[in-house]
Structures are given as C-alpha cells and as structure tokens.
Amino acid sequence: MTDTATDTTAEAPQTPRVTEEELARKARRTELTSRWFWRILSYIVVLAVWEFALLDIFGFLRGTPLDPKLLPGPSEVVATFFEIWGEGTMPAAFQATLTRIAIGFGLSFLIGAMIGILMQSKWFEGFFKDAVLISLSAPGLIWVLITAIIFGNRPLGPTIAIILTTFALVTVNVSEGIKALPKELIDMAKSFQVGTFKRNRQIVIPHLAPYLFTGLRFGFSIAWKVTVLTEVFSSSEGIGFEMRISAVLFDMSEFLTWILAFFFFALFLEKVVLEAIERRYFRWRQAVTAS
Amino acid sequence: MAEIRIKNLHKEFGTGQDKVVALENVNLEITGHSFVSIVGPSGCGKSTLLNILTGIETPTNGTVDITSDGHVAAPGYVFQAARLLPWRTVTDNLLFVQEDRSDSTKQRCQRYLEMVQLGDKGDKFPGELSGGMQQRVGIARAFSIEPDVLFMDEPFSHLDAITARALRRELHHMWDETKKMVVFVTHDVGEAVELSNRILVFAKGGSLEDDIQIDLPFPRDPADDEVAVAKAHVLRKFEELDLLAS
Numbered sequence: 191m192t193d194t195a196t197d198t199t200a201e202a203p204q205t206p207r208v209t210e211e212e213l214a215r216k217a218r219r220t221e222l223t224s225r226w227f228w229r230i231l232s233y234i235v236v237l238a239v240w241e242f243a244l245l246d247i248f249g250f251l252r253g254t255p256l257d258p259k260l261l262p263g264p265s266e267v268v269a270t271f272f273e274i275w276g277e278g279t280m281p282a283a284f285q286a287t288l289t290r291i292a293i294g295f296g297l298s299f300l301i302g303a304m305i306g307i308l309m310q311s312k313w314f315e316g317f318f319k320d321a322v323l324i325s326l327s328a329p330g331l332i333w334v335l336i337t338a339i340i341f342g343n344r345p346l347g348p349t350i351a352i353i354l355t356t357f358a359l360v361t362v363n364v365s366e367g368i369k370a371l372p373k374e375l376i377d378m379a380k381s382f383q384v385g386t387f388k389r390n391r392q393i394v395i396p397h398l399a400p401y402l403f404t405g406l407r408f409g410f411s412i413a414w415k416v417t418v419l420t421e422v423f424s425s426s427e428g429i430g431f432e433m434r435i436s437a438v439l440f441d442m443s444e445f446l447t448w449i450l451a452f453f454f455f456a457l458f459l460e461k462v463v464l465e466a467i468e469r470r471y472f473r474w475r476q477a478v479t480a481s
Numbered sequence: 482m483a484e485i486r487i488k489n490l491h492k493e494f495g496t497g498q499d500k501v502v503a504l505e506n507v508n509l510e511i512t513g514h515s516f517v518s519i520v521g522p523s524g525c526g527k528s529t530l531l532n533i534l535t536g537i538e539t540p541t542n543g544t545v546d547i548t549s550d551g552h553v554a555a556p557g558y559v560f561q562a563a564r565l566l567p568w569r570t571v572t573d574n575l576l577f578v579q580e581d582r583s584d585s586t587k588q589r590c591q592r593y594l595e596m597v598q599l600g601d602k603g604d605k606f607p608g609e610l611s612g613g614m615q616q617r618v619g620i621a622r623a624f625s626i627e628p629d630v631l632f633m634d635e636p637f638s639h640l641d642a643i644t645a646r647a648l649r650r651e652l653h654h655m656w657d658e659t660k661k662m663v664v665f666v667t668h669d670v671g672e673a674v675e676l677s678n679r680i681l682v683f684a685k686g687g688s689l690e691d692d693i694q695i696d697l698p699f700p701r702d703p704a705d706d707e708v709a710v711a712k713a714h715v716l717r718k719f720e721e722l723d724l725l726a727s
C-alpha cells in the first residue's frame with residue numbers, strides 16, 4: 191500500500207499525462223457504472239411491483255385478490271416465452287413484421303429523402319410543405335385505421351401506413367442537412383482543385399450522414415409501432431396479429447410474452463445495433479462534443 | 482516562375498440597397514519569387530481578393546490570370562479560419578487535397594505536420610485539437626501540396642507569439658528555398674515588413690492605394706534600425722490614407 195502511494199507521488203511530476211489520462215478513464219468508469227446502476231435498478235423496480243401485485247398486496251388493499259389469470263407473474267411469462275419460442279411461432283412472426291417494416295420504411299426513406307431534396311426549390315417547398323406538416327403532427331393511429339378500412343389485410347395497407355407516418359421525418363432531416371451544407375469546406379476543396387466526385391464523397395455525404403441517421407432512427411421507431419398496430423387491426427401474421435389472437439383468447443400470459451418480446455427486440459435494435467453504428471461512424475462527433 | 486496578372490478587377494456583392502463594393506478597379510502584376518503582403522482595414526476586400534485568385538469567387542468585372550511556366554498555377558490556400566473536415570483525421574485532412582495517396586505523398590504530409598509541430602497528432606480529429614493547432618493543420622495542408630503560389634489569409638493571427646514567430650521563420654525559409662510566390666494578408670504591419678519584399682495597401686471600398694517595395698536583406702530583425710524605419714514608413718502611409726482610425 192505505502193509502496194504504491196510513494197510510487198505514484200514520485201512518478202506524478204515526471205509523467206503527468208499518464209496520470210491525467212488515468213484519472214479521466216477512472217472518472218468515465220465511475221460515470222458508466224452509476225448510469226448502468228440506475229438503468230438496472232429501473233428493471234428491478236418494475237419486476238418487484240409486478241411481483242407484489244401477485245402477492246395480493248393490491249388485492250388485499252382492494253379487498254379482493256388479484257386473479258393471476260389477469261396478471262401472470264414474471265416467471266410464468268418467461269416460461270411461456272420459451273414455449274412459444276419452441277413452437278417456432280416467434281421467429282416467423284418477427285420475420286413477417288420485420289419484412290413489412292423493411293419494405294415500408296425502405297420506400298418511405300427513399301420517398302422522404304427525394305422530397306427533402308425537391309423541397310430545396312421554392313415551388314416544391316410550397317407543394318409539399320403542408321403534407322409534411324400533417325404527416326408530422328397527425329397521430330399514426332389515424333393512418334392505421336384508414337388503411338385498415340381501405341385495404342383490409344392486403345399487404346399494401348401497412349406499407350402505405352408506414353410511408354404516411356414516417357416519410358416526413360426523413361424529409362425534414364434531409365432538408366435541414368442540405369440547408370446546412372458547409373459552403374466554406376466546399377470552397378476550400380474547390381480552391382485546392384479537388385474534383386466534384388471526391389467533394390461529394392468526402393464532404394457532402396459525411397455532412398448529411400448524421401441527418402440521415404437521425405431520420406432513420408426516429409422514422410424506424412415510428413415505423414415499428416405503426417406496423418405492429420396495423421397487424422393488430424388487420425393482418426393474418428406478424429407480432430401484432432399474435433397479440434390480437436392472444437387477447438381474443440384471453441391468454442394474458444401469451445399476450446404479455448409477445449409484448450415483452452416486442453419490447454426486448456426494440457431495445458436490442460436501439461441500444462445495440464443503432465448505437466454501435468453511431469459509435470463506429472460518428473466518432474468524430476464525440477471528439478467535437480468532448481472538446 | 483509564377484505570374485499573377487489582375488486587370489480592372491471589380492467585385493461587388495448583392496444588388497440594389499444591399500450592394501457592397503468589395504474591390505474597386507484593381508490593377509496588379511506579381512511575378513517571380515515575390516513575397517507580397519496585403520494590408521488594409523477590416524472589410525477592404527483582402528479575403529475577397531484571395532478568394533477570386535483561388536477561384537472560389539468570380540469577378541464582377543475584369544480578369545485575373547495565374548500562370549506558372551505557361552500553365553495554370555496550382556494554388557495553396559491558408560484560410561482565415563482553419564476549414565478542416567471535422568469527420569476526417571488530421572492526416573486524412575492533408576491527404577484529402579493530394580492528387581494521390583502514394584507512400585511518398587504520405588511521407589510528405591507527415592513532414593509538413595512535423596514542421597508545424599503536430600507530427601504526433603495525425604490520428605486525432607480536428608475537434609480534439611485546440612484552435613491554434615487546427616490553424617497549424619491548415620498551414621501544413623497548404624504547404625503539403627507544394628503549390629506554385631501560396632495564399633495566406635492572416636494565418637498567424639490566432640497563434641501565440643512564440644509559435645507565430647517560429648512559423649514565420651519557417652515560412653520565410655520555405656519561400657527562400659523553393660523560390661515560390663507567397664501572397665500574404667495580414668493586419669500586422671510589423672509582420673508584413675519582416676517578411677515581404679512588397680507591401681500592397683488597400684483602403685476601405687477595395688481600392689489599391691499604395692505599392693511599397695522593401696529591399697532589405699533577410700533575416701530582418703524588428704529591432705534593426707532599417708526595419709524599424711521601413712515599418713514607420715508603411716505606418717505613415719496608413720496615416721496619410723487615414724486607415725488607422727478604422
């Protein structure tokens with residue numbers, strides 16, 4: 191103990207940079223730990239409340255016990271999860287839903303980006319402005335109901351619902367990105383006689399990437415919810431459809447299982463996939479915010 | 482040898498009420514191994530002139546020609562602000578303006594990074610550097626293409642005195658060795674006198690008011706009598722033109 195103490199004090203003046211870096215790393219580690227602590231705590235609290243509900247605390251307060259059929263416990267839901275998983279229903283349902291999202295949101299992204307580019311012209315801006323505003327502010331449920339009524343369970347319904355609810359998010363971000371194009375960097379490249387192709391690849395695209403990514407991220411989170419909703423109303427496969435079936439059959443354990451699966455998948459996409467992309471491609475932005 | 486020929490150059494921005502005249506009927510020739518400083522009050526069109534010479538802006542009227550041994554000269558430009566790509570590392574920022582990515586090109590870039598004391602910062606992003614360091618990367622970038630003409634827009638004004646002095650010396654050596662042309666914008670008359678063999682004085686409204694030759698031997702020590710006299714001479718011109726007040 192004493193050895194290390196004297197060691198560090200003796201070394202500190204000679205290698206201040208190492209010590210500084212170490213301190214910074216330590217601070218980062220503490221911050222990370224505390225953030226994870228609170229995150230995990232939230233899950234524990236939710237599970238505990240769920241469990242308590244079953245322990246008839248609420249039933250005791252109300253004077254009647256809570257029927258476990260209405261709210262099955264965590265362990266039962268997990269058991270159901272593996273049961274359904276074993277039947278092979280779950281991957282199939284996810285595949286159906288994700289295919290719908292991929293087609294719908296893929297189209298929506300292209301259409302949204304195209305409108306964003308067109309809106310740089312005054313005329314097209316006038317033409318699309320209100321449509322974008324309506325799409326941004328109207329609740330997704332409206333489009334889900336309208337398309338469900340018009341298209342029934344034909345696959346065109348969800349696709350159109352996804353496009354109508356998400357294209358504007360992409361449009362707004364693309365349009366904003368184009369308006370903020372860094373003219374001073376493009377001028378710099380011109381003065382050094384850098385060609386158009388290289389300018390686009392190294393200035394325009396990296397500049398637009400964060401805007402596209404924001405559109406992708408928010409658009410996807412809405413597309414995901416809208417798709418499941420359309421399946422609840424009108425579909426014969428997918429996660430939403432499975433939810434409807436278990437709700438109709440009054441199988442709460444299965445219903446909760448589907449909700450949990452949905453929730454964890456969304457969490458996985460958001461926290462693992464999207465954040466990994468962000469870390470990988472936008473390292474320079476962390477550098478900017480850190481300084 | 483590089484040559485710059487400017488004939489009846491006129492530049493205005495905006496129209497009607499918002500019209501601003503940035504350059505007014507400028508005629509100028511710069512040839513050979515010159516170090517030309519451009520001085521004048523803020524807003525007199527110094528940056529605009531460099532932007533026209535490097536092809537970023539086009540003249541409203543008049544012509545500019547920059548040639549080197551008969552062909553179009555390759556300019557290097559150090560901007561008033563660093564203008565680095567924030568999403569590329571320091572090394573990649575230098576490579577961005579090169580014609581190829583060969584080993585010799587990479588070595589040359591590294592050499593110029595070392596010249597501005599940033600040899601160990603190649604893997605950093607600009608956002609991780611201080612403002613002065615970013616400005617030095619901008620300087621290394623312009624040097625690294627070994628241009629026929631080097632344009633510099635107040636390159637040292639954001640740097641600390643010691644770094645600025647070292648880089649001034651470095652710039653003088655490079656100019657002396659390569660026999661290239663340097664066009665240098667500055668607010669600092671002392672700096673202009675220390676480095677250049679010709680000083681152009683611009684006035685508000687963008688007119689070229691004076692063209693001063695300085696034929697003193699290098700290196701010039703600011704404490705030296707002749708250098709001090711030259712500086713006083715330029716400052717007197719400023720006074721005559723009533724430029725100091727603005």
Ligand SMILES: Nc1ncnc2c1ncn2[C@@H]1O[C@H](COP(=O)(O)OP(=O)(O)OP(=O)(O)O)[C@@H](O)[C@H]1O
Nearest residue numbers: 494495501502503522523524525526527528529530
């Ligand atoms: N892109 C532009 N659009 C409109 N006006 C401009 C533009 N660029 C420059 N100007 C105007 O032209 C004039 C000259 O500007 P310039 O930047 O060349 O001045 P400067 O001599 O470099 O000044 P400073 O020493 O402050 O850098 C100014 O009045 C400025 O407002």
Ligand SMILES: [Mg+2]
Nearest residue numbers: 527528561634
């Ligand atoms: Mg300027």
